[in-house]
Amino acid sequence: xxxxxxxxxxxxxxxxxxxxxxxxxxxxxxxxxxxxxxxxxxxxxxxxxxxxxxxxxxxxxxxxxxxxxxxxxxxxxxxxxxxxxxxxxxxxxxxxxxxxxxxxxxxxxxxxxxxxxxxxxxxxxxxxxxxxxxxxxxxxxxxxxxxxxxxxxxxxxxxxxxxxxxxxxxxxxxxxxxxxxxxxxxxxxxxxxxxxxxxxxxxxxxxxxxxxxxxxxxxxxxxxxxxxxxxxxxxxxxxxxxxxxxxxxxxxxxxxxxxxxxxxxxxxxxxxxxxxxxxxxxxxxxxxxxxxxxxxxxxxxxxxxxxxxxxxxxxxxxxxxxxxxxxxxxxxxxxxxxxxxxxxxxxxxxxxxxxxxxxx
Ligand code: PMP
Numbered sequence: 075x076x077x078x079x080x081x082x083x084x085x086x087x088x089x090x091x092x093x094x095x096x097x098x099x100x101x102x103x104x105x106x107x108x109x110x111x112x113x114x115x116x117x118x119x120x121x122x123x124x125x126x127x128x129x130x131x132x133x134x135x136x137x138x139x140x141x142x143x144x145x146x147x148x149x150x151x152x153x154x155x156x157x158x159x160x161x162x163x164x165x166x167x168x169x170x171x172x173x174x175x176x177x178x179x180x181x182x183x184x185x186x187x188x189x190x191x192x193x194x195x196x197x198x199x200x201x202x203x204x205x206x207x208x209x210x211x212x213x214x215x216x217x218x219x220x221x222x223x224x225x226x227x228x229x230x231x232x233x234x235x236x237x238x239x240x241x242x243x244x245x246x247x248x249x250x251x252x253x254x255x256x257x258x259x260x261x262x263x264x265x266x267x268x269x270x271x272x273x274x275x276x277x278x279x280x281x282x283x284x285x286x287x288x289x290x291x292x293x294x295x296x297x298x299x300x301x302x303x304x305x306x307x308x309x310x311x312x313x314x315x316x317x318x319x320x321x322x323x324x325x326x327x328x329x330x331x332x333x334x335x336x337x338x339x340x341x342x343x344x345x346x347x348x349x350x351x352x353x354x355x356x357x358x359x360x361x362x363x364x365x366x367x368x369x370x371x372x373x374x375x376x377x378x379x380x381x382x383x384x385x386x387x388x389x390x391x392x393x394x395x396x397x398x399x400x401x402x403x404x405x406x407x408x409x410x411x412x413x414x415x416x417x418x419x420x421x422x423x424x425x426x427x428x429x430x431x432x433x434x
Contacts (some may be wrong), residue, residue, distance in 0.1 A: 079418040082396035083226055083371060083409040084249070092273075092323045092413075097113045110319040115312050120322040123315075124307070127322040133332055134325055135251075137258050137281055144280045144300065145318050150176070150248040150267035152298065153278060154183035155242055157263065160292035160301075161217050161286060161357035162188050169193045169216045171236070174201045175224030175402060180246060181220070187291065191216070200403070201228040203363040207236035217289075218242045218262060224250035226270075227400040229373035229407065230366040235260055244284060250370050251279070252328060253412055254338045262286050268317065270370070272409050273324045328412060337412050343409045344419035345369045350425045357381070357430040361403055375405030376433075384405060385429050392425045394418075 080087040103110050106119050113120040128143050137143060137188050146152070157180070158168065164187035170181035172195035184190045191213055194205030204225070212219055219238040224231045226249040236243065240260025251266040258264065263282045269275035280300060287301040294301050316323050331337055349367060352360040352374050363371040382405050386398045399407040410419055 076393070078393045078395045079421060081393055081408060081410070081412070081414070081418075081422070083270070084267070084411075086271075086411050087322075087413040088273065088324070089327055089413045091321070092327050095323055096320060108405060111316045115309055115315050117140045120315055123319055123322060124313075127318050127325065130322065130325040130329060131279065134328055135258055135281070136334075140284050141258060142280075142282050142284055142287065142300070143305045144282070144303050145321065146278050146280055146297075146305075146308060147276060147314050148297075148305060149269075149275065149278050150246055150265060151179070151183075151395055153246070153265040153280065154180040155187075156280075156294075156298040156300070157218070157220065158184040158187040159267070159298055160282075161242070161244070161263075162289045162291050163289040165215055165217055167191070167213060167216050169213050169219045169238075169241075171195070171205055171207070171210070171219070172197055173204045173222055173230065174234075175227045175400075176246060176248070176411075177220075177222040177225065180222065184220070184314075193219075196230075201225060201230065202230050202361060204230050207232070209232055210236065212236075212241060214239050216221045220244045220246070222246040222248075223256075224368050224370055225249075226371050227373075227402055227407075229360075229362040229368045229371040229403075231368040231370070233434060239421055241328065247425045249409075249411075250263045250368070252333045252334055252337070253341050253370055255334050268321060270409070271324075271413075273320035274317055277314050277321060279321075293425060294302070341369045341410070341412065342415060344414060344416055345372065347416070347419045347423055348372045348408060348410070351426060355426065355430060356428055357433055361405065367415055370409060370411055372408040372410060373399060373403055373405065375399070375403075375407075376384070379404070381433060385426075388429050388432075389422070389425050392421075394422055397422075 186294040193210045248267040252271045265280045268277035397406045399405040
């Protein structure tokens with residue numbers, strides 16, 4: 075069967091060449107005589123895979139010295155707990171910006187362990203924008219500030235990062251990591267679930283400034299404790315070895331494309347194709363406010379539920395799948411992560427145009 079264009083928000087599309095490489099190496103990894111899945115995580119052959127994965131990731135992200143990179147399990151949601159548990163040995167206070175469903179969930183989880191101040195929220199407006207960070211006054215005594223750089227469900231993104239002074243900035247970058255350049259030195263901690271721009275689900279990357287380790291609440295479970303994980307090379311227990319290997323293939327693929335700057339240009343081009351069409355369409359319209367539009371998740375509606383449903387079916391019949399929007403927004407969402415080629419965005423525009431002609 076021919077492969078479709080998969081616009082899923084995650085788990086999301088993976089480039090075919092990555093899947094083919096994984097297939098070719100599945101039974102016997104290089105000259106090792108076994109699959110990566112069968113390797114001991116303590117063996118030199120897996121240690122080499124892990125070291126290469128970390129190195130290529132650091133190179134792609136431009137991770138400066140003084141930061142640790144960990145590939146952990148439990149997805150981004152586990153980090154909603156890990157963040158306060160690791161950073162709250164002192165005052166037990168943090169500022170959160172509520173810019174979407176996952177930002178909200180992160181704050182709700184942190185509230186279980188200490189004092190959370192929601193410094194700004196777009197919840198009342200169904201998260202159609204990201205609060206203006208320049209107008210937020212941050213707490214003087216917060217242990218950290220938490221943001222979500224891209225809001226997957228609502229299709230919004232921070233254009234400007236907040237300046238939080240000495241307070242470490244912690245970012246959930248699950249849905250736009252490696253899709254555009256970020257200056258890692260501006261962050262205390264970055265974390266991201268893998269299933270959008272990195273590889274298969276079940277893996278989470280944590281980039282933590284080294285001096286922030288060692289502040290964990292004594293009750294922080296060992297598995298969630300970044301310092302314990304760092305001291306054990308991310309192997310407090312058996313890591314997701316195959317997920318790490320798949321991430322490595324993904325990172326190598328991205329490097330081959332020209333790295334983050336090159337994919338960023340491609341991502342801007344894909345998003346522009348879709349938003350330009352939406353802005354000129356008589357039938358479809360984007361739901362996120364223009365200046366906050368995501369480059370990764372394009373949310374749109376027709377304004378009529380039946381027409382939305384009909385469009386999702388029509389698109390699927392043309393090989394464009396998983397375009398149904400999240401129930402909180404309705405309508406459609408086209409997730410166009412790094413692995414979505416420009417051709418996929420072009421085809422989506424063509425199909426929207428054809429559908430619009432039928433409806434009119
Ligand atoms: N944060 C963001 C921004 C997300 O998009 C998601 C998942 N879609 C999560 C967190 C939760 O990720 P996970 O399922 O890996 O826990």
